Amino acid sequence: MTADQGKVPEGLAALNRRVARELELLTLPAAPWVPQRDIAGEPLLDVAIIGAGMAGLAAAGALRNIGLRAVNFDRRPKGFEGPWATTARMETLRSPKTLTGPALGIPSLTFRAWFEAQFGAEDWERLDKIPRLMWMDYLRWFRDVLRLDVRNDHDIAAIHLGADYATLEIDAAGKRQRVRARHVVLATGRDGLGGPFVPAIADSLPRERWAHSSDANDYAALRGKRVAVVGAGASAMDSAGTALEAGAERVDLLIRRRDIPRINRGKGMGHPGSIAGYRYLPDDWKWRINSYIAREQVPPPRASVLRVSRYPNAFFRQGTALHSARMDGDEIVVETSAGTMRFDFIIFSTGFRVDWDNRPFLAEIAASARLWSDRGVPADADAGLGSLPDLGTAFEFQPKIPGACPGLERVHCFCYPAMMSHGTVSGDIPAISDGAVRLSQAVAARLFVEDVEAHFARGQEYSEPEIFGDEWEPILPEQAAVPV
Known part of the structure; x- marks a missing residue:
């Protein structure tokens, strides 16, 4: 038994104080340093983040720590961002409990710190995998303890690109508003x-x-049904x-396969070297x-198969x-390579794809963004990867024709489709902090580069002295002979 085991959990109030202290020791967050601008009487945000799930919160925390003014906009109600408490149906997360997730290198922001503060170290040792809804509770706490600026029930209707800033059209509370x-x-x-x-x-x-596995499907309606x-x-x-x-x-x-995948090959490359x-x-x-x-392909978790x-x-x-x-009447008849089968309902657990038409607010980006297929798809490559965006070093979209879409570089793809350009640092738990x-x-x-003139001018105008001239007695040449 470790020294910590057997102790009464410190509670979230104490953990919150520890978070504040660790941030203070690291001098975080940095003070805002970007020159404030107003457009049409409204402040121009440094960064607008669309989404407040795990990736959105990690990005907001990292941007805040570096001194930028960032606001998250999410279409869902508070506490229901992302899939965890809505469309996800796993009992536990698939990732090991020891991964630090969105903690941004701060120990007190980890799930483990949050868990032990409430349940203690002994319960942590007994925990196998993180329950899905408990992970959502952790993300709710993460948002609150960092005091991130999240605007819920805000649905993005359009993004208009501009050379100096982007304009977001947002529907909220029955009204259309614009944020720049x-x-x-x-x-x-x-x-x-x-x-x-x-x-x-x-x-x-x-x-x-039929439904896709990501739909908000009413599984209670499947009682007594034959389901594929x-x-x-x-x-x-x-x-x-x-079901x-x-x-x-x-x-x-x-x-379709004659066997279910057994080994997660990507896990064998999941180390700091590959992330960097x-x-x-x-x-x-x-x-x-x-x-x-x-x-x-990635195998399903053993516990999920046993379920x-x-x-x-x-x-x-x-x-x-x-x-x-x-x-056929009220039955679904499916012809397969193994014969004819009859069902009442079908669930397609067949993944996701890039489909710009399904995201109308991205229309201006879709019209100009370069894809990996524009670089040429090797003959032996998975063709589906070609639909992923070809991103720059800041996760930014790049135009098919250089210079053809001013402002496109101001939009950054910090979600799973970035994986072809940056690896899995923007969609999964293991490296989300690295990506953020x-x-x-x-x-x-x-x-900084864009505002370098303003920063240089700020340096020139800076007038806070560090010494005052009373720290020594000056001797001028006319006051004393120079020693020989």
Whole structure:
């Protein structure tokens, strides 16, 4: 037993004081240093962040620490940002509990510190994986303890690009408002530049008879139903488990592969070296690494599979590819490589894709942004990777035609589609702090360079003395002979 075990937990109030003390010791946050500007009588924000989920909060914390004025805008109510308390259905997170997530290198901001403050070190040792809703509670605390400026129930209608700043049109409280910011960060999640990928066979079915795993689906309505779940990844297992727990008559997992992936190949490269070095790799290595991981795929967590397999009415149909689907009366008839099957409802757990049309507020960006396919797709590469944006060193979008879209470089893609350019530092728990710090330093650097004349003038005008002339007795040449 360690010295800390057995002690009464300190409580969140004490932890909050510890957070404040650690920030004070690090002299954080830095004082605002960007010259304030007003446009049409309204202050020009340094940074507007679209989204206040984990990535948005991490970005806001990092930008605040470096002295920038950042505001998050999220369309959801307070405390329900991101998927954790809305569309996610896993029982626990898939990441190891020891990962520090969005803590930005500050010990008291880690999930472990938050957990032990309430439940103690012994409970931490007994904890296997982090419960999903507990992670959401932690993010709520993270936002509050850092006093981040988050505006909930704000839906982005449009982003208009400009050479000096971007203008956001936002719907809130039944009104349209405009917010101007010198930089915009898209922290819009795994489907941040599009939406769910659904196979074409869904087009032949009524919309009320199928859902994507990311939809806000009413699983209670599946009680007594025959349900097909397409896929074998983590979300497929979560969807199947939730349907079974809701009382589905049976759940068939339709799995195209003859076996479920067993090894997470990407995990073997998940170390500080790859986090720091991936962005410097030549194109051919980026294509090679990501195409390999896409082909191998990531296995679902063992606990998620066991959540499904403990039900006798769950069936893992491997080697079953979908050919077509149609309605026959009130039944869904699915033709597969393993024969004809009949269901009442289908859940497609088939991932996400870049789909600019699904994000109308990104229309100006979509019209000009360069993609990885514009660099040329190698013959042996995963073609789907070509739809990802080709980002610069600050996660910024770049134009297909150099100089064709002034202001495009002021919008930064800090969500999962950045992975081809920067690696997985903007969408997953393991390296989210690394990505947030990288983003904040790059944005701060650009703001400084852009305002260098103002900063130089500030230096010239600075007049606070550090010595006063009374610290010594001056001897002028005319007052004394020079020693020989």
